[in-house]
Amino acid sequence: MISSTSEIILSIEDLHASVEDQEILHGVNLIVKEGEIHAIMGRNGSGKSTLSKVIAGHPSYKVLSGSIQFKGKDILELEPEERARIGIFLGFQYPVEIPGVSNLEFLRVATNSRRKELLKSELDTFEFEDLVNERLKIVEMDPGFLERSVNEGFSGGEKKRNEILQMALLEPVISILDETDSGLDIDALRIVASGINRLSQPNSATILITHYQRLLNEITPDFVHIMADGKIIKTGNRELAIDLEKSGYDFLDKTTKEKEVTK
Amino acid sequence: MKSSTICKEWLDSLPTPEGYLKNEQSIGREFLLEKGMPSKKDEAWRLSNFKKLNSFLSLPTLIDSEDVQFIFPEKDENRERIIINPNKNPILDINLPNGIEKLNNREIEDNIGTIVKSTNIKNDISVCLNQASSSELLALKIKRNFNQSLEIVIPSIEGKSISTRIFLLLEEGAKLDLLQIFTGNKNSAQNHLTEIKLESKVELIHGLISFGEEKESSSICTLAVEQSEKSKYSLHSIHHGWDYARFEPRIIQSEGEASTIIKGLQVTKSKEQIATHSLIRFEGPNGKLDQLQKAVASEYSHCIFNGSIEVPQKAQKTEAAQLSRNLLLSKRARIDTKPELEIVADDVRCTHGATVSQLQDEELFYLLSRGIDNKHANSLLLKGYYDEVISHFPKSAGKWNFIEKLIQDIKK
Numbered sequence: 261m262i263s264s265t266s267e268i269i270l271s272i273e274d275l276h277a278s279v280e281d282q283e284i285l286h287g288v289n290l291i292v293k294e295g296e297i298h299a300i301m302g303r304n305g306s307g308k309s310t311l312s313k314v315i316a317g318h319p320s321y322k323v324l325s326g327s328i329q330f331k332g333k334d335i336l337e338l339e340p341e342e343r344a345r346i347g348i349f350l351g352f353q354y355p356v357e358i359p360g361v362s363n364l365e366f367l368r369v370a371t372n373s374r375r376k377e378l379l380k381s382e383l384d385t386f387e388f389e390d391l392v393n394e395r396l397k398i399v400e401m402d403p404g405f406l407e408r409s410v411n412e413g414f415s416g417g418e419k420k421r422n423e424i425l426q427m428a429l430l431e432p433v434i435s436i437l438d439e440t441d442s443g444l445d446i447d448a449l450r451i452v453a454s455g456i457n458r459l460s461q462p463n464s465a466t467i468l469i470t471h472y473q474r475l476l477n478e479i480t481p482d483f484v485h486i487m488a489d490g491k492i493i494k495t496g497n498r499e500l501a502i503d504l505e506k507s508g509y510d511f512l513d514k515t516t517k518e519k520e521v522t523k
Numbered sequence: 524m525k526s527s528t529i530c531k532e533w534l535d536s537l538p539t540p541e542g543y544l545k546n547e548q549s550i551g552r553e554f555l556l557e558k559g560m561p562s563k564k565d566e567a568w569r570l571s572n573f574k575k576l577n578s579f580l581s582l583p584t585l586i587d588s589e590d591v592q593f594i595f596p597e598k599d600e601n602r603e604r605i606i607i608n609p610n611k612n613p614i615l616d617i618n619l620p621n622g623i624e625k626l627n628n629r630e631i632e633d634n635i636g637t638i639v640k641s642t643n644i645k646n647d648i649s650v651c652l653n654q655a656s657s658s659e660l661l662a663l664k665i666k667r668n669f670n671q672s673l674e675i676v677i678p679s680i681e682g683k684s685i686s687t688r689i690f691l692l693l694e695e696g697a698k699l700d701l702l703q704i705f706t707g708n709k710n711s712a713q714n715h716l717t718e719i720k721l722e723s724k725v726e727l728i729h730g731l732i733s734f735g736e737e738k739e740s741s742s743i744c745t746l747a748v749e750q751s752e753k754s755k756y757s758l759h760s761i762h763h764g765w766d767y768a769r770f771e772p773r774i775i776q777s778e779g780e781a782s783t784i785i786k787g788l789q790v791t792k793s794k795e796q797i798a799t800h801s802l803i804r805f806e807g808p809n810g811k812l813d814q815l816q817k818a819v820a821s822e823y824s825h826c827i828f829n830g831s832i833e834v835p836q837k838a839q840k841t842e843a844a845q846l847s848r849n850l851l852l853s854k855r856a857r858i859d860t861k862p863e864l865e866i867v868a869d870d871v872r873c874t875h876g877a878t879v880s881q882l883q884d885e886e887l888f889y890l891l892s893r894g895i896d897n898k899h900a901n902s903l904l905l906k907g908y909y910d911e912v913i914s915h916f917p918k919s920a921g922k923w924n925f926i927e928k929l930i931q932d933i934k935k
Contacts, residue, residue: 316892320884344894356889360907360914366890369903373894409907410889426893 266293267331269434269465270315275326277314283324284310286490292434292465299468299476299501302487303509308469309353311487312436316350317343330434344370345377347433349426351440353469355419358410363422366410367392371429378431395428399455416443417452424455435459436467441475453478473505527559533580537656543628544658544688547636551654554647561648568648570827570859572796575767579712579741582684584656593678599919602672602702607661609685617661622669626662626692634690635660638718642747642773642802649745649771653716656686667694672917674702679711679740689717693725702920705733707740707765715744721754721781729758730916732925735765735795746772752780752807759915760799762789763929768797779807779838785814788912790929791824791856798827805838812843817912819905820849820856831863832873839870847877850908882908902930 270292277285284307292298302308314321315328317340328335335343358366371391372382383391396403399421411419420440427435437456441449456479460466468475476484476498484501486494488509494500534555540548560576561568598604603620619625626634639650665671677687693699705713721727733742742765750756762768774783789797803812818826826849834841847860862875882904890900909929916925 318888318892339897340888340891341894341896341900344892350892352889352892356883356885358886358889358904358907360910361903366893366895366903369895369899370890370893373896377894409910430893 266295267463268293269331271327271329271332272315273327275311275314275328276324277310277321278324279310279321284490285314287326288487288490288492290485290492292467294465295462296483297460297466297468297479297481299470299481299484300487300492301470301484301501301504306487307490308487309438310490312350312438312467312469315343315436316340316348341373344430345373347374347377347431347464349430349432349435351420351423351427351435351437353438353442355411355414355423357412357414359412361410362406363408363410364389364392364406367406367426367429370426374430392425392429395425398428398458399424400451401425417445417448420444420448420452421455424452424459428455428459432464434465434467436469438469439471440468441470441472449475450478473501476501529577529580530555530560534655536584538585538658542658543631544635544660547654547657550636551651551656554651555655558648567800567829570825571769571798572767572825575741575796578739579684579714579743579767582682582710582712584684584686593676595676595678596922596924598674599672599922602674602700602917602919604674604676605661606676606678607687607689609659609680609687619663620671620673622666622671623673624664624666626664626690630664630692631660631662631690634662634692634718634720638720638747638749639716641749641777642775642804649714649743649769650716650747652743653686653688653714653745656714657688657716658686660688660690662690662692664692664694665697665699668696670698672700672702674704676704676706677713677715678706679708679713679742681708682710684712684714686714688715691717691719693719693721693727695722696724697722698726700728700917702730702917703732704923705731705742705744707735707737707742709737710739711737712741713743715742717744717746719746719748721748721750721756723751723753725751725754727754727756729756730920731758731760732916732920732923733761733765733768733770734763734925734928735768736928737764739766741765741767743769744771746770748772748774750774750776750781750783752778754781756782757784757915758786759912760785760787761912761925761929762787762797762799763791763925764795765797766795768795770797770799771801772799773802773804775804775806776810777806779805779810779841782811783813785812785816786912786915787814787816788818788909789816789826789828790819791826792821794823796825796827798829800827800829800831802831802833803843804833804835805841805843806835807837808839808841810838810841810843812841812845814843814845815911816845816847816860817908818847818849818858818860819852819908820858821852823853823855825857826859828860829863830861830875831865832875834864834866834868834871834873836867839868841868841871841873843871843873845875847875849877849879851879851881905930
């Protein structure tokens with residue numbers, strides 16, 4: 261799906277960011293073009309989730325320097341809801357439970373916010389039910405989950421399916437999926453991965469944040485990045501993920517040391 | 524002006540005791556004359572805003588017929604509506620569905636005040652204010668084994684203070700779905716007393732929506748319920764929009780073996796103060812209580828909850844759970860919550876808990892990250908917070924637009 265004329269969707273340059281006055285990102289650089297699937301791997305605490313939250317505009321994270329551009333436009337001044345509306349989607353590692361808020365109503369309001377941005381007509385309850393029932397099939401989700409409160413009492417797998425359902429409804433330009441594979445059994449992983457694959461479009465892109473190579477058996481990434489200490493320290497193709505799976509993160513320490521020796 | 528002087532002046536402004544409530548009026552007035560208005564030294568009133576309470580008593584109590592102008596949403600076709608018009612004798616002027624009858628004078632005499640007496644354990648001022656000034660009573664019985672829905676509307680009158688009183692007797696095996704609506708008006712006060720007696724095997728679902736809406740409206744409302752064995756009572760209440768409101772539900776399970784569910788919500792903004800003082804007393808074994816009290820306070824407002832539960836020696840095997848959950852939406856708002864459990868029986872299961880929190884940032888970010896704007900996200904979260912209480916109201920209550928009112932003027 262990638263061609264030399266593909267447009268750049270996301271461009272991150274020398275991004276430094278902190279949370280609670282502690283700098284977590286120490287200069288991240290990343291370019292994502294249309295049609296691309298990127299995987300970001302790395303140890304716990306390497307800054308992967310922080311990067312995803314910063315892109316989505318979480319108010320607890322502060323950008324210290326650097327830039328994030330979406331389709332050539334600086335998004336750092338945009339509120340999280342504005343980023344979402346222009347097509348930035350964050351699939352949460354731990355989707356939040358919101359008691360008392362109907363999942364169906366939440367999905368409808370969110371979908372209409374995005375449709376408004378796309379200059380599409382807003383959907384009334386009946387029209388939305390038709391749409392959501394069609395999209396439920398992508399994640400093989402029981403319609404009963406629409407009647408419940410947002411993520412309340414959902415199992416880990418059901419929460420992740422609900423995330424992909426939102427992705428299917430919002431039709432984002434870029435989806436950043438933060439450990440969507442964590443807590444999933446093999447069957448659920450296949451369903452979720454197949455959903456992500458079906459939703460990939462030539463003019464959209466996906467960033468998968470993951471610990472394990474098993475998700476990448478289901479979704480083939482074009483690029484694999486390894487993060488450590490708040491930076492992307494290595495970029496390669498799918499082979500890099502396979503190497504990582506074989507030798508563990510220790511091989512990173514080795515390569516880092518080698519670099520230091522060469523210096 | 525001193526509160527004792529205000530109370531005296533208020534009592535002087537009332538017409539001479541007369542009619543079939545003459546005795547009740549005298550009891551209330553004598554008590555108030557002797558005891559006067561409460562002060563900060565009275566535990567049950569110490570957090571009360573006395574300035575607001577005094578202004579409650581400063582409004583005229585005489586109603587002219589031209590004062591009374593009400594516009595209400597259309598009534599539900601399956602639910603008979605009674606509007607308490609303080610200018611008329613409500614007993615003479617209502618159509619009642621089959622299965623609901625007015626109490627005759629003898630029945631009124633036999634029952635009046637008995638429930639107040641049995642539930643009125645610690646403080647009597649709210650009740651006495653009503654006894655002293657109510658000149659009419661809506662007294663109904665829901666006949667044995669009947670299943671009815673009823674709506675009772677109690678409106679306020681601009682510039683006036685009104686007193687209204689209701690007595691309901693639910694005969695054995697009766698079922699009632701009761702929706703009680705209190706509305707405020709500009710510069711108005713209402714003082715209300717409802718007494719309900721549930722005979723055995725009665726099921727009463729009681730929705731109570733009380734919204735002031737207008738500036739300077741205040742309300743003092745006492746609800747006294749006596750439950751016989753095997754009766755089930757569910758109370759779902761909302762108080763919102765009053766400059767000053769005090770709600771005192773007092774429920775007694777007179778023989779134990781009964782079940783009580785209470786889901787209450789009070790929402791304040793601006794400089795409002797709304798208080799709920801509940802008392803549930805078990806007078807026999809195997810009683811059950813499930814109580815949830817929620818409060819949301821924004822701007823400079825103040826919410827108070829005092830929840831007493833009394834389990835004497837004879838109330839063995841009582842199971843009572845009380846939870847007070849509170850949401851503070853501004854740094855200047857205040858919430859006081861106090862559970863008060865008095866347990867003498869030794870074989871019981873009683874739990875209580877209280878939480879005060881703010882709207883969860885992670886919940887808000889989750890909604891924002893889906894493109895939902897801040898205002899809409901906040902109202903979705905609030906609606907979610909209210910849901911545990913409002914989901915129990917019948918669909919027809921939606922005509923009163925209470926959910927919209929609860930959400931529209933809350934500012935974070």
